[in-house]
Amino acid sequence: MEHFKVLHKDTETAARAAVVKTNRGLVHTPVFMPVATQGTVKAVSQRDIQEIGAECLLSNTYHLYLRPGLPTLEKCGGLNGFMNHPGPVLTDSGGFQVYSLSRLRKITDNGVHFASHIDGSPHFFTPEKVIDYQASIGSSIWTCLDVCVKNPASREDAVDALKKTQRWAERAKAHFTEKTRHMDPLKRPLLFGIIQGSMYPDLRAEAARHMAELDMDGFAVGGLSVGESKAQMMESLAAVMENLPKNKPVYFMGLGTPDDIWNSVELGVDMFDCVLPTRNARNGQALTSGGKLYVKNAQFKNDDSPLDPECDCICCRNYSRAYLSHLYKAKELLVSQLISIHNLRFLINQTKIMRLAVAGGTFKQAKKAFMDAYQKEV
Numbered sequence: 001m002e003h004f005k006v007l008h009k010d011t012e013t014a015a016r017a018a019v020v021k022t023n024r025g026l027v028h029t030p031v032f033m034p035v036a037t038q039g040t041v042k043a044v045s046q047r048d049i050q051e052i053g054a055e056c057l058l059s060n061t062y063h064l065y066l067r068p069g070l071p072t073l074e075k076c077g078g079l080n081g082f083m084n085h086p087g088p089v090l091t092d093s094g095g096f097q098v099y100s101l102s103r104l105r106k107i108t109d110n111g112v113h114f115a116s117h118i119d120g121s122p123h124f125f126t127p128e129k130v131i132d133y134q135a136s137i138g139s140s141i142w143t144c145l146d147v148c149v150k151n152p153a154s155r156e157d158a159v160d161a162l163k164k165t166q167r168w169a170e171r172a173k174a175h176f177t178e179k180t181r182h183m184d185p186l187k188r189p190l191l192f193g194i195i196q197g198s199m200y201p202d203l204r205a206e207a208a209r210h211m212a213e214l215d216m217d218g219f220a221v222g223g224l225s226v227g228e229s230k231a232q233m234m235e236s237l238a239a240v241m242e243n244l245p246k247n248k249p250v251y252f253m254g255l256g257t258p259d260d261i262w263n264s265v266e267l268g269v270d271m272f273d274c275v276l277p278t279r280n281a282r283n284g285q286a287l288t289s290g291g292k293l294y295v296k297n298a299q300f301k302n303d304d305s306p307l308d309p310e311c312d313c314i315c316c317r318n319y320s321r322a323y324l325s326h327l328y329k330a331k332e333l334l335v336s337q338l339i340s341i342h343n344l345r346f347l348i349n350q351t352k353i354m355r356l357a358v359a360g361g362t363f364k365q366a367k368k369a370f371m372d373a374y375q376k377e378v
């Protein structure tokens, strides 16, 4: 059973259009996955998620485990039943959240002890437990528990974290295989290994080769887009991509600016998620085909044109920049909802443009057209 099929390959770059087959439907790549950390895409209803064409959502084991807690999800039909979302969800293992949010973190060879960021209660995650937790959540794409390091990290710290991540991935894969061996191949979830290695290209390359040997269903690139320079980020990404097989999906964790997505797709990355489109929306910042736009700027006070004249979302079809500017200044909640919907639709439309360009053999021209227009001030 093949869970990934490349439909078209660009002839000039490593960009590709493909499909990931999950137990809750097809995900056409390149894909942008809206983030639903707490079981909700912030300020966006389920009806709107359908309308913007999101084929996969991203959620988080750490957050769901702490709140509402796994017994609640099990009682309510898993995360899909709980949030009334029929399509596939990819869950992050929680490695990054344990690292970035929790207190009193202590990593041993066996797992990670931490205190909840909500109430300080003690918890212990192991690679095996995190597989079991994702089974309770019922997501379609699971990830292995990983160890994150601060950036910049010393080579010694990066090596240590990578070694643990690798051993934990082996344990997670073994547990996953045992747990899913009796399942129909079409109905089983997929398991992605997380590739670490900080900003050391040779460690990144080694991490990619190791994860490829473990025969994961796909690969998640973690620990990038964490404050490093763009050049460093792309160098590390290139080292990963050169060492991964071409017949599995690759997911760049937490990358969400449209220019970065274009550049990563060019190297062969398939899947993306990021909180920025919705977080920035709540701060009045819109992504448009002409560049970033801040609705509070004085020039939009009497501007009766849509946020992005090229966009087909419910916000752009029905409301003006002047109205959004007014809502933002009056601190009305609707503005967060409308710009969030627009920003997500904008990125989903970008990935659609990429897929069509790969199929039509025009990826480079399409990328140049996007970049030229996006650099302009609105």
Ligand SMILES: [Zn+2]
Residues within 6 Å of the ligand: 307, 308, 311, 312, 313, 314, 315, 316, 317, 341, 342, 343, 345, 346
């Ligand atoms: Zn729009």
